[in-house]
């Protein structure tokens with residue numbers, strides 16, 4: 001794990017972060033996979049206040065460099081990870097895993113599991129999820145608007161909370177890494 005990454009504050013986002021998250025998504029997703037500004041205003045405003053949405057952001061010298069959002073329904077024990085993005089300049093250094101693990105401090109333990117959908121051809125994301133202990137729950141043929149297949153993953157709250165930073169970054173080779 002890169003020490004610089006571990007030191008980044010990961011905080012709960014609010015409406016003051018709408019623009020920064022829209023910009024981060026613009027750098028991370030194709031236009032059809034991004035959420036609109038209106039959706040983010042809702043997720044970070046009313047849905048944040050009524051507890052049905054939690055968004056965390058990682059901040060590096062005042063800049064939002066990573067974000068994760070989950071949707072919570074009071075009648076379900078499963079929490080849906082709705083969005084995850086790391087700034088292209090910060091990828092491959094374990095920040096995605098830190099954001100995921102930070103969720104456990106904000107989502108009460110009574111929720112049993114986290115689920116998410118990912119494009120089946122998104123190797124980077126799938127590799128991260130599998131390192132964190134996610135397992136394939138279901139294949140979703142033609143799930144995306146462009147007809148691409150999806151995969152639903154699931155991990156228990158307990159499993160995610162017990163994943164160590166080392167496990168979430170399998171590339172840790174201290175003698176060969178330079179921390180900035």
Ligand SMILES: CC(C)(COP(=O)(O)OP(=O)(O)OC[C@H]1O[C@@H](n2cnc3c(N)ncnc32)[C@H](O)[C@@H]1OP(=O)(O)O)[C@@H](O)C(=O)NCCC(=O)NCCS
Nearest residue numbers: 028084085086091092093094095096117118124125127128
């Ligand atoms: C998926 C994502 C959040 C992973 O975040 P991360 O902080 O880079 O995660 P990790 O450091 O654990 O790296 C995950 C994998 O990405 C690879 N990777 C992708 N782009 C990379 C880059 N620019 N530099 C280095 N590694 C990169 C890593 O090698 C690693 O693969 P491996 O496990 O086979 O070695 C990030 O790649 C991202 O924001 N992608 C675009 C948005 C997206 O696809 N979100 C998920 C939608 S479900």
